[in-house]
Amino acid sequence: MAIARFGRQAKRSYGFCVKMTAVAILGLCFISIWSVFSPSSSVTSQRSTFGDIAEPVSANGKINQSQISSVKKEPESEVKAEEKKETSESKANGSVPNTHKSEKVAAANETMKVPKVGHKDENEGSKGSGNDEVENEKEEEAELEEIKEEDLVQGDGDVDQEVEGVEKEEDESSGSRSRGKKRKELGPLFDPKAHYTWRSCSTRSKHNYIPCIDIESVSKRLQSYRHHERSCPKMPVMCLVPLPPEGYGTPVSWPESKIKILKKNVAHPKLAAFIKTQSWVVESGEYLTFPQNQSEIMGGIGHYLESIEEMVPDIEWGNNIRTVLDMGCGDSSFGASLLDKDVFTLTLGLKDDLVDLAQVGLERGFPAVVSPFGTRRLPFPSGVFDAIHCGECRIPWHSNGGKLLVEMNRILRPGGYFILSMKHNSIEGEEAMSMLTASICWNILAHKTDEVSDVGIKIYQKPESNDIYKLRRKKIPPLCKENENPDAAWYVPIKNCLHTIPAAIEQRGTEWPEEWPKRLQTFPDWMNNRAELIADTEHWKAIVDKSYLTGMGIDWSNIRNIMDMKAINGGFAAALSSQKVWVMNVVPVHVPDTLPIIFERGLVGIYHDWCESFGTYPRSYDLLHADHLFSRLKNRCKQPVGIVVEMERVLRPGGWAIIRDKVEILDPLEGIFRSFQWEIRLTFAQGKEGILCVRKTMWRP
Secondary structure, eight states, X not given: OHHHHHHHHHTSTTHHHHHHHHHHHHHHHHHHHHHHHSOSOSSOOXXXXXXXXXXXXXTTSOOOHHHHGGGOOOOHHHHHHHHHHHHHHHHHHTOOOOSSOTHHHHHHHHHOOOOOOOOOOTTTSOOOSSTTTTTTHHHHHHHHHHHHHHHTXXXXXOOOHHHHHHHTTXXXXXXXXXXXXXXXXXXXXXXXXXXXXXXXXXXXXXXXXXXXXXXOOOOTTOSOSBOSSOOOOSSOOOSBOOOOTTOOOOOOOTTGGGTEEXXXXXXXXXXXXXXXXOSSOEEETTEEEOOTTOOSSTTOXXXXXXXXXXXXXXXXXXXXXXXXXXXXXXXXXXXHHHHTTTOEEEEEEOOOSSOOHHHHHHHHTOOEEEXXXXXXXXXXXXXXXXXXXXXXXXXXXXXXXXXXXXXXXXXXXXXXXXEEEESSOOHHHHHHHHHHHHHTTOEEEEEEEOTTTOOEEEEEEOOSSSHHHHTOSSOOSOBOOTTSOTTOOTTOBOOSSBOOXXXXXXXXXXXXXXXXXXXXXXXXXXXXOHHHHHHHHHHHHHHIXXXXXXXXXXXXXXXXXXXXXXXXXXXXHHHTTTSSOXXXXXXETTSOOOHHHHHHTTOOEEEEOTTSOOSSOTTOEEEEEEESTTTTOSSOOSOTHHHHHHHHHHEEEEEEEEEEEEHHHHHHHHHHHHHTTOEEEEXXXXXXXXXXXXEOOSOOO
């Protein structure tokens, strides 16, 4: 009816206008209906990758030929010719030959399926425990995928031009990146025009200052100058830690440092008084000496180790037992004796106000880190230590609901051993410890009181399967929730629960690693990228053998303590395994978590955020190695120069630093090192990548 009436009106004198209006209305209706039911490929398009970010996207969503021309590969013959040219130039300049491109390393990261580490949140205090992973799952997947894409171009070879545009779109506040979202463009990591002047730190700890552990408040209420938990200054430290007031001398070289060190290098207010009460360390002129087979334990460390071997013959030091954590730094005799058996013992120096024995251990050339141990997890993955030792133990394991022992259970390998020794423990303490170990299903293998040392030794073993957990009458502590990440460790509170033990063959922890040294080159089933890991190992072996050991001018007889500031799969440390050195492998919290791989190979490492100070004393390391650490900083630190200041703090005078990164980062970085009065020993650039080798001097402002 309405249409007929409309047609009769169209026949009148003004019908022409009505006709035109009707046509317009019908046309708009047709377009609206068509847009609703038609495919969504006509009007707009989203970028599915970052590869074409430098070029516009056409209206039909297709990439023009001009957009991909910049990423076409050169003819194979030209590439080979260019590689030959680069290799010859590298040899002439004493630099690293590019026998393997780092795309192989990146491919290893890309195919590796390992959980990410928990991160510190400045606003909330901590996160990464796994409880909120469902909520952030999509964001983390996008973030991880983009890290993998970035890995494909961050290495020794040339960097694709288009990725540089991506890095400028990082979000400074949150550090997370998602596809299709433009972010504030950031400037260079280091200001190339900046000029630096330095002053000596004026702190209570003076020459032994550890920023995130030492309290620098002048309040008279403080009875201690040590934090009970890690707590860093709001802004990075921008001063240089002074040398010991008596003067600092060149450290005694390894292996002589095992038996003597320079006393003035480890000057501590309470150390002199402590030495007078001990038999294992003797003051001899300008040196501190360490008599052989002398330890805090009466009867000597040799007798102590023999007692452990007799109690549990399955413990074969240096064969099936390779990685050991020694809780509480004493005289270092336990780790020193096991070193001769090819056991890597990492000592955890627990901070207190007595004497800084971890510093003495580091000066002697023994692996050690410094950390409080109270309510937060230790910065290690789950199930990685073959054994944990607590000798002359004073840690109250049964206090606070037994959380500290639950943390030991987390980092101990399934089937691993917990060795506890102490003198004259109370009956109440014995009963509490027995109930606690029974509640977490640890099996006590042996218990003995040594007649010579009068030390009671107990050896426990962690379960190898989940079956025993089901037999518990009381489910206290309970099993952890499935979505809680056992490897999340950075600023993560200790969870009073037990993580289930891996059961499937493709899961890490179901099988004990191969015996050492075969373990170093063995890649079990849960590592699903063996070819890439082998390529990574060969890549670093070529670099170390052909460049680091011969082409840098480094006297390796004076190198003992080494830190790899951005370890990936432990290839750098593995390449140095035949040298008389040890390597602390640091896996930054903002990169994919490869630290379990490092431990599985029989090496040792730790999680860390380089926007904060590292847990060690000043002057701890002889050599620092940083492979693309600075260019991979997703979260820009408040003051990136603070990372370089931290390198200056932990490196010994006369020590070395090798930095491999982009030229745009190395150029201003060289200026910062010059402001420290360091010696620039080698600079080499190849395309957009370069190497910088520097040596620290005795200079202080």
